[in-house]
Amino acid sequence: MECIEYEIKHAIEHMMETNYPRKKLWDMDSKVPELIRGIRAGDDAVVIGKKVINMEGPYPLKLGSKTALIHTSCDVVAMGAKPLYAMDAIQAQNEEEIKMAVDGLKKQSIGLNIPIVGGNTQTEKELKSCVSVVVFGELICDKVITDGGAQAGDTIIMLGHPVEGDIGGRVQKAKNKFDTFLKILENDVEVHACKDASRGGWLCNILEMLAKAKKGIRINAIPYPRATRYLGTYLVCMDEDNLNDAINIAIDNRCPIIPFGKITEERTFKIGNKEYISEEKMNNIIKEFPYKY
Known part of the structure; x- marks a missing residue:
């Protein structure tokens, strides 16, 4: 195992990366009456009523073609929801890169049974190739599983x-x-x-x-x-x-x-x-x- 003291220092620094955007957008939660878990919770996904929504990326295009839908779905399930469908946003340099990204996302979609129902694809030459995915799911029970609910003795x-x-x-x-x-x-x-x-x-x-x-x-x-x-x-x-x-x-x-x-x-x-x-x-x-x- 790596030097644990160094890894803890690295982990704490990583945890604080989203502090500024979360504080800057703090009041947005109050604008959505049905919101249960939003920017203030900083949880794995957003919960609106029984809907659970998560967005991840941008991933480098090659990595995203292998894992973007998988990873984005992971946080939806972690909150106790079944993923229903997804959308993607692809930035590519050419048709060959588009094909690589779409073919990889389709394999993930079929394997996980999460249809990709829309999104956006572009080829802006001055931008780096990348992909983002958003997944929509629905709670299977009434309870939302949070990442901060641990209890002493668990x-x-x-x-x-x-x-x-x-x-x-x-x-x-x-x-x-x-x-x-x-x-x-x-x-x-x-x-x-x-x-x-x-x-x-x-x-x-x-x-x-x-x-x-x-x-x-x-x-x-x-x-x-x-x-x-x-x-x-x-x-x-x-x-x-x-x-x-x-x-x-x-x-x-x-x-x-x-x-x-x-x-x-x-x-x-x-x-x-x-x-x-x-x-x-x-x-x-x-x-x-x-x-x-």
């Missing part, structure tokens, strides 16, 4: 395969995780929080979950050795009493599930018996975060 698990490889492999791994997580919710397993271990890796995303929940953690296993690598897995917090039910569902779906820590009331970050973030430092992180729950 077990935290990593769910799913790291999403990597060719398009087919990425789609299969992502769909396996989506189906398993939604099945957990459909079977009334109470989940308190969920977040995608995306950019910043499991370490950064755990820290963000803790800052929003105003809690700490004691980690007793390492779910993946590279703490800040993009994984595409889920970080899920639930009561320990519900863990066996979640494990049984994951086994039935042949989906990896790794319990690796406990959420604590004490606002510290510990791995084993070593404290990496003190209560004072964690309180400062919480204070600097502009989120409102």
